Amino acid sequence: MIMFFRKRKGFVLISTMLIVLMLSIIASEMSKAFFLDLRKEEYLSFDAIAFSKRLESEKFLLNFIKRELNKNPNVNKLNPIFNESLVFQFDDFSLEGLLSDHSNCFNINHLITFNGGQSKDNLKAIKYFEDLLSQYEISYTDADQIIDQILDWMDVDDIPRNNGAENYYYSSLLHYPREYTSKRLFINKSELLAIPSINKIKNRDIWQKLCIIPMSSTFYININSLQDEDKHLLSSAISQPNLNEIALIIKETPTEGFATVEEFLQKFNLQETDLMIPLDISSDIFLFNGTLKYHDFSYNFKTLIKQENEFNYRILDRL
Ligand SMILES: [Ca+2]
Secondary structure, X not given: OHHHHHHHHHHHHHHHHHHHHHHHHHHHHHHHHHHHHHHHHHHHHHHHHHHHHHHHHHHHHHHHHHXXXXXXXXXXXXXXXXXXXXXXXXXXXXXXXXXXXXXXXXXXXXXXXXXXXXXXXXXXHHHHHHHHHHHOOOOHHHHHHHHHHHHHHHOOOOOOOOXXXXXXXXXXXXXXXXXXXXXXXXXXXXXXXXXXXXXXOOXXXXXXXXXXXXXXXXXXXEHHHOOHHHHHHHHHHOOOOOHHHHHHHHHHOOOOOOOOHHHHHHHOOOOHHHOOOOEEOOOOEEEEEEEEEEOOEEEEEEEEEEEOOOOOEEEEEEO
């Protein structure tokens, strides 16, 4: 009887422990789900407010850049706003990022100009781009296709170039979704992906050096802010194929920069006639690559900023 009682006592004890164990497992799963839900809710609310925080940051950035460039207008290797990471603390979030000179990135829109509803090929720019593609070891055949297809996408006619493609291709039954060439300058880099031959470069290094300035054909290289990674851009611009020499030119450019383009040409024994692309000693187009941090969440964004004049800065694109 006593033994039976003891057995029963042990059984009750084990059952109680099992129940407690099960309850604690259930409680822990419930709290996990609860915290997951809470975090999901927090994330969704951050997602909803991230864009408004971005707008607030951009407004602040435009004023910050204006103030700093009014103090020191040099877009060179010395100006700290381009060469150091920027950190700003707001009431309930922080912003970190890098501001870079966006002029040293080939604007594909430079290949063509529009005037009075007519498009005209920019022959020097086409030659420059051809050379740039070969600098990045893209074959001549691929380069021809890439250039002709880009030009056909933008030009106003419906006549395909030798290696190009016009509406007959993009709107055919075999092409899904059916598309039509834009017959205007590009607004965003993503538009380039509609062109089939872009597949040949979109995963190559050159892709990082190709940009779109929305609806603008302007392109020049700011010699005072060039980095080693820009050597291909400069090589094709000054018709000097030796990349080691180009790297040396970039290295020997004084950190305070050149006062004139002529000074630069003289120092490196270059002729103005060698230039395939306009050179400049400054820039008016900048890219801010930033991260917003709010509690444990972060939001990355890129904003393209244009200086219209010393008082007016505007956002050209949100990438
Ligand atoms: Ca055409």
